[in-house]
Amino acid sequence: MICLLVASLWQAPPRPLTLADAWQAALAHRSVTRIVNADIAGATAGVRVAGQVPNPSLSASYTGSVPRGHLLVDQPLSWLLTRGADRDAARAALAGSRADSAIRMARFAGEVRRAFYGAVAAGARSRLVDAQQSIADSLVRIAHRRYDAGDISRFEAQQVELEARVQSQAVLVAGEELAVSRGMLASLTGQSAADLPPLDEGSGAGPAGPDSIPISGQLPAVTAAVQDSAAAAGIATSAARARIPFPSIEAGTEWSDPAESHATAVVGLAIPVPLWNHGGSQVAEARARADRAAAQTAETRRAARQQLEEAQIRVASAAARAEFARDSLVPEGQSLRDRALAAYRAGETGVVPVLEAIRRERELELSAIDAMVAYQGAIASLHELIGVVP
Numbered sequence: 001m002i003c004l005l006v007a008s009l010w011q012a013p014p015r016p017l018t019l020a021d022a023w024q025a026a027l028a029h030r031s032v033t034r035i036v037n038a039d040i041a042g043a044t045a046g047v048r049v050a051g052q053v054p055n056p057s058l059s060a061s062y063t064g065s066v067p068r069g070h071l072l073v074d075q076p077l078s079w080l081l082t083r084g085a086d087r088d089a090a091r092a093a094l095a096g097s098r099a100d101s102a103i104r105m106a107r108f109a110g111e112v113r114r115a116f117y118g119a120v121a122a123g124a125r126s127r128l129v130d131a132q133q134s135i136a137d138s139l140v141r142i143a144h145r146r147y148d149a150g151d152i153s154r155f156e157a158q159q160v161e162l163e164a165r166v167q168s169q170a171v172l173v174a175g176e177e178l179a180v181s182r183g184m185l186a187s188l189t190g191q192s193a194a195d196l197p198p199l200d201e202g203s204g205a206g207p208a209g210p211d212s213i214p215i216s217g218q219l220p221a222v223t224a225a226v227q228d229s230a231a232a233a234g235i236a237t238s239a240a241r242a243r244i245p246f247p248s249i250e251a252g253t254e255w256s257d258p259a260e261s262h263a264t265a266v267v268g269l270a271i272p273v274p275l276w277n278h279g280g281s282q283v284a285e286a287r288a289r290a291d292r293a294a295a296q297t298a299e300t301r302r303a304a305r306q307q308l309e310e311a312q313i314r315v316a317s318a319a320a321r322a323e324f325a326r327d328s329l330v331p332e333g334q335s336l337r338d339r340a341l342a343a344y345r346a347g348e349t350g351v352v353p354v355l356e357a358i359r360r361e362r363e364l365e366l367s368a369i370d371a372m373v374a375y376q377g378a379i380a381s382l383h384e385l386i387g388v389v390p
Helices: 002-009 019-029 032-050 079-148 154-188 220-241 280-345 351-386
Strands: 057-062 069-076 248-255 264-270
Touching: 019 032, 019 079, 019 154, 032 079, 069 264, 079 154, 079 220, 079 280, 079 351, 154 351, 220 280, 280 351
Parallel strands: none
Antiparallel strands: 057 069, 069 248, 248 264
16 A cells, blocks of 8 residues: 555656647547548549449340240440540549548648647746746735835835736636637547646747758649549540440340240340430530639649748748747846846836836747747648648
């Protein structure tokens, strides 16, 4: 019993949750991967369906006139004209499904990244307001000592007390924001907020230097549009070939004819007669869809190129802002607050400069946190565009 108590006391704290851990948890507990795999499996089956040979039809009849027994097998052959185009369209649909799946997974990864760093930011804000609460409480104690010594007025002491109470309200708001953001992350990763471990808040929270993301090949959105166009073109080709009258083979036997001592074989061809329509409307509809898909591909390629340029600019700009705020503005704000507190403690200044320094530090810290969130959001948008997952 004593050993168990000692072991529980010395139990190592849970390992902080990284972005990669959150992504693996999302894959394990959410059904997005199953949906994506089902879409690809359906498109793969579509390729097999497009290559299938149609089954023959069997007819048997008995008539009152001779020969009385008839058994015929009819095998269509029109699939020989359309099978190649249908398979090409199905393969393009499969490639498009894979591209769509990459887009879906990248968007899901973007949601996880935004939720993760949203919770990281909420934790940073909570620590900031807690630290500022400690500073405000310390300032209250200094103000009370100076008031008791007759160095400051009651009005100045009340100003300090009011600032401490306002800071207490900020602590409550930050706690609420932290709970909500952790709940959102837990929901995205298929966990409960109570079971969510502490976050690894230093894992890529800000840029470590110039950010470079290699981009090779087509963007998934462009690939999906190209394959949709290829599938539409294949369907249009199949519709055009289906207009050609192509025979089907008939083979069978006839029996129960008094003039014949044995059954006779029957072999023939059946050719469709385009009497009521020639399939022109189907071809026109398929070609219109193919033309639209081709035009849509050009528009998608242009839009993707513009989105990629904008995303790269936003990543570079957000990285520069986050790095400057973290390495320059925040240390300067902390230094200014320390000097103001030291001057107030020594009786060299009034409380107004101190409160202003504290507020200024809070603004700079919050702007640095917002810059970090903007940087991670820009990274998420770029990853969604190029199809990158953690």
